[in-house]
Amino acid sequence: MSPTLAPSPARPGADAVAAKGWRAAHKWLILRRSSQIGILLLFLAGPWFGVWIVKGNLNFSYTLNFLPLTDPYVILQSLAARQMPEKLALIGAAIVLLLYLLVGGRSYCAWVCPVNLLTDLAYWLRVRLGIKGSAHISRPTRYWVLAMTLVVAALTGSIAWEMVNPVSMTHRGLLFGIGLAWAVLLAVFLFDLFVMRHGWCGHLCPVGAFYSLVGKLSVARIRLPARAACNDCMDCFAVCPEPQVIRPALKAIAGTPPLILEANCTNCGRCIDVCSKDVFAFGTRFKTRVAPVAGVPQAAPK
């Protein structure tokens, strides 16, 4: 990571709060936290209050005894271990794949995954405590880890990664009894806090890597309808968990349209919140064909 991308000492988003007001400068953050906590509460309503809207966990869930949702990544591991799941699990995986093809693959990370709450907290603390320095592992490491999990599944004939996967371990632990999974969570938290900036979600997690591959073709995208208005405050780089995805679209590098097409954008929308110039907006990938690439300063944000 080049030093220019390090968070500026001033709190990112301060300008946006001044320009747009606190609520508008936190709109997507609040929505996102509501989504993460709301989904968790939907799952918890059963075991905690006996209200069974959703059964199961993030690997497979059954909503109102009607809607199956399966994590396609765990199904892929099962297939690599040479087991063919029953129809219900396959239908669930197809629905989830279609869903993330629409809303953006790594939206899973920003809007659903419970570990994101923890790693976001670690990052927030890291900035607050002024913890500098970060171990360097390249971001594509996660694809190696992803490949490794599939190879191990094939070699051992079992879904081996599920034994240590902090993502499913967290969710399952909250719903079915956590055991020592809290120690794994603590390890991820401390790793992100002290060892590496955005370490787990941004560099290592194979679940995120899998969903980023789904997201290569996904429809919902961050657009930059007003990129000409950018005043180089760097706030978006400071809050973005995957800052490398912004630069090509913002700086029109190699004629990139004002559209973030990088697969690792998590569609978290923090860049929209913290930008005092309203450079960013949610949209779809398709508009590029309609709007001229040269950049109309103010296309209508969706």
Added chain:
Amino acid sequence: MDNENKPSAAARRQFLADTARMACGVGLLGLGVGLYSRHAQAFPPAAIRPPGALPEAEFSAACIRCGMCVRDCPFNILHLAKPEEPMSTGTPYFVARQLPCEMCEDIPCVKACPTGALDHSLKDINKSKMGLAVLVDHETCLNFLGLRCDICYRVCPVIDKAITLDPQSNARTGKHTLFIPVVHSDHCTGCGKCEKACPTEIASIKVLPLYMAKGQLSSHYRLGWVEKEKAGGSLVAPEVEHKYNMPEGMQYEHGKGLSGNPGAVPPAPTPAQPATLPKALQGSRL
């Protein structure tokens, strides 16, 4: 050309070094995960999989650890393994001594499984093979000690088929009967009711995984009486009536005993041979 080649060679070297570093690091992690998962496949014998579970090797590939079986068990006997427990994290099991399987007729846990890790072809719970009850301790089983405990026999959902009481004489008293509980593997489902109900401090009858509890005859073994019944007659030589070598005038018939007149023809005593010592010993003082 040279100017262009030099940086690309350096870049290539850098790329190869980075790739090797990555492959080694992630490979090491993979080795750890793989070995850990192999260890966890040595399933602890006290933990029993839900009905219809595939054999352990296939189960760990088919189960996606979603917990649907746990949720749909009306008696809440199932748990998902926690990371510190010595089996695949997140897979379902129950412990018979705590809460045994109630053998629901509609088998909701199997129906709930989205992947078939619990085999959907299991329609009759009485055909399930979660494990096999074994009367592991003959020294503490109360029936072996001569009491009429019989609890395992009474609680068995497949009474008189999975567990029978076989009478044997009590050699200790010489006049009582021992009622020995005998488990029959073709009917035992491994539900664990017997283990749960066993009144000894530590259960004397336990449900064990099939691979531990069940022996297997070599494939070339034939049971003579079974083969005979199949063939409708003896498969070896024609059966010859056995002739007993008896003194003259005596007969022996199986079931009837001795018959005949022992006094009638006493066998002529042959003149006794003088006992001869082996030559080596003759004349010597013994």
